[in-house]
Amino acid sequence: MDTLxxxxxxxxxxxxxxxxxxxxxxxxxxxxxxxxxxHGEVVxxxxxxxxxxxxxxxxxxxxxxxILGIGLLVAVVACMVLGWGLxxxxxxxxxxxxxxxxxITAIGMSIxxxxxxxxxxxxxxxxxxxxxxxxxxEFAGASFTNVxxxxxxxxxxxxxxxxxxxxxxxxxxxxxxxxxxxxVALLMGVDIDRVIAMAFIIGSALGALAGCMVGSYYEIAHYxxxxxxxxxxxxAAVLGGIGNMAGAMAGGLLLGIIEAxxxxxxxxxxxxxxxxxxQDIFAFMVLIVVLMFRPSGLFGERTxxxx
Amino acid sequence: xxxLEVNGLRVSYGGIQAVRGISFHxxxxxxxxxxxxxxxxxxxxxxxxxxxxxxxxxxxxxxxKELLQVPPHALVTEGIxxxxxxxxxxxxxxxxENLYMGxxxxxxxxxxxxxxxxxxxxxxxxxxxxQQVAGTLSGGEQQMLAIGRALMSKPRLxxxxxxxxxxxxxxxQKIFEVIRTVASEGMTILLVEQNAxxxxxxxxxxxxxxxxxxxxxxESTRLLADPKVRAAYLGE
Numbered sequence: 361m362d363t364l365x366x367x368x369x370x371x372x373x374x375x376x377x378x379x380x381x382x383x384x385x386x387x388x389x390x391x392x393x394x395x396x397x398x399h400g401e402v403v404x405x406x407x408x409x410x411x412x413x414x415x416x417x418x419x420x421x422x423x424x425x426x427i428l429g430i431g432l433l434v435a436v437v438a439c440m441v442l443g444w445g446l447x448x449x450x451x452x453x454x455x456x457x458x459x460x461x462x463x464i465t466a467i468g469m470s471i472x473x474x475x476x477x478x479x480x481x482x483x484x485x486x487x488x489x490x491x492x493x494x495x496x497x498e499f500a501g502a503s504f505t506n507v508x509x510x511x512x513x514x515x516x517x518x519x520x521x522x523x524x525x526x527x528x529x530x531x532x533x534x535x536x537x538x539x540x541x542x543x544v545a546l547l548m549g550v551d552i553d554r555v556i557a558m559a560f561i562i563g564s565a566l567g568a569l570a571g572c573m574v575g576s577y578y579e580i581a582h583y584x585x586x587x588x589x590x591x592x593x594x595x596a597a598v599l600g601g602i603g604n605m606a607g608a609m610a611g612g613l614l615l616g617i618i619e620a621x622x623x624x625x626x627x628x629x630x631x632x633x634x635x636x637x638x639q640d641i642f643a644f645m646v647l648i649v650v651l652m653f654r655p656s657g658l659f660g661e662r663t664x665x666x667x
Numbered sequence: 668x669x670x671l672e673v674n675g676l677r678v679s680y681g682g683i684q685a686v687r688g689i690s691f692h693x694x695x696x697x698x699x700x701x702x703x704x705x706x707x708x709x710x711x712x713x714x715x716x717x718x719x720x721x722x723x724x725x726x727x728x729x730x731x732k733e734l735l736q737v738p739p740h741a742l743v744t745e746g747i748x749x750x751x752x753x754x755x756x757x758x759x760x761x762x763x764e765n766l767y768m769g770x771x772x773x774x775x776x777x778x779x780x781x782x783x784x785x786x787x788x789x790x791x792x793x794x795x796x797x798q799q800v801a802g803t804l805s806g807g808e809q810q811m812l813a814i815g816r817a818l819m820s821k822p823r824l825x826x827x828x829x830x831x832x833x834x835x836x837x838x839x840q841k842i843f844e845v846i847r848t849v850a851s852e853g854m855t856i857l858l859v860e861q862n863a864x865x866x867x868x869x870x871x872x873x874x875x876x877x878x879x880x881x882x883x884x885x886e887s888t889r890l891l892a893d894p895k896v897r898a899a900y901l902g903e
């Protein structure tokens with residue numbers, strides 16, 4: 361029982377992060393039908409930028425939480441610029457190219473960003489300095505930290521804010537209209553270029569936030585960390601139904617929980633033949649199962665909706 | 668006074684010319700019909716005016732302005748609204764949200780609220796369906812919504828692309844009643860229709876298109892009486 365609760369708590373934390381990253385995939389896919397495989401790298405750059413800012417401010421005598429806040433803010437802004445730049449430089453010129461072309465470009469950008477990060481931050485694991493004075497709480501035999509609470513609460517607040525933005529604001533209306541029928545949105549006076557840029561900018565900001573969460577949670581960063589994280593968040597987006605924002609949130613949480621439960625019980629299930637370091641296989645088992653039995657995902661929309 | 672003056676408009680798809688240098692005009696307050704067989708280039712003409720297609724040549728003067736210089740998303744602020752062929756409602760938005768999208772480019776909230784009342788008055792059915800997701804509306808209701816949405820932009824020039832297409836006769840009648848009403852309120856309308864009889868009955872003037880060219884033009888009543896037009900387009 362205590363394992364179950366413990367893994368649910370861990371899964372919720374991980375799932376909150378996946379959900380934020382999955383939103384970046386799904387927003388871009390919903391609007392231009394592109395799977396932006398460089399998004400995981402945007403998250404990684406977010407972690408790295410926050411790392412650099414935090415390390416360089418560490419000796420300044422500012423309160424640690426303020427330093428973390430500044431690191432987060434700089435990372436978010438840097439990633440917004442990066443996301444905007446990616447769209448502008450790599451994807452916009454290919455707007456009318458066959459679908460495969462931007463997809464391959466996305467993979468290319470992912471490699472480019474990884475290598476740039478390797479040049480700047482090196483090829484070794486770096487320690488993400490813990491800025492939150494960690495406290496451990498016990499609850500019904502399971503334990504969790506204030507970092508986990510902060511991650512889940514912050515992610516929930518951001519997702520509520522994003523839902524409000526998309527459902528209630530003028531920009532959100534424009535984004536939904538563009539996703540549903542780009543030509544007609546243009547007729548209504550929506551500046552399509554701007555909407556597409558916004559999808560990248562918002563998605564990248566969420567990615568930067570997720571990157572800082574991952575850094576604070578695992579206290580470690582690496583130039584290749586975006587690859588696996590990106591693939592898993594992509595899986596979460598597919599699980600929820602790619603292009604659907606509520607789906608990305610639900611898919612992220614669900615995937616985090618599946619993964620944590622898998623990691624918690626894999627030893628018992630296989631007579632300790634496989635250990636918890638095999639946890640990565642669960643995400644991809646989920647991906648395969650979803651693609652086989654329900655390719656449109658849990659909240660999937662019929663593809664016929666796209667004009 | 669001519670609201671719209673089209674000169675030598677050409678539209679190509681790849682190497683194929685769908686519209687071969689046509690010229691026509693629409694005066695303020697009049698309804699003009701563009702009729703012709705399937706594939707004659709009528710829809711291409713409208714889509715080029717709304718810039719869903721980039722014209723291959725020619726020029727378009729609209730209220731004294733060179734229209735092809737205006738960026739596509741700014742056309743609606745210039746007062747041009749297209750009701751696209753196939754309606755193009757936003758399927759996962761409600762009826763009301765679709766109507767508000769029509770007013771997306773406007774920022775006069777009070778006037779938008781008045782226009783919404785007006786549109787819902789023209790189409791009481793839309794009022795009943797206000798909170799329903801547009802993808803679940805019937806074809807006729809979607810056509811009402813598409814027209815209502817275009818009116819929400821407070822256009823000076825309304826471009827209608829095949830509003831009768833795929834609708835039951837009773838629904839076609841309803842839609843055209845509203846088109847008549849809107850026209851009688853002073854709206855300038857360019858109507859593309861395969862149903863030539865219907866189009867010529869509601870419009871003042873008509874142009875007949877054949878293989879990308881305008882072959883005949885006259886007042887609608889005279890086109891309706893023209894034996895050649897009757898034979899070719901009115902099924903007689």
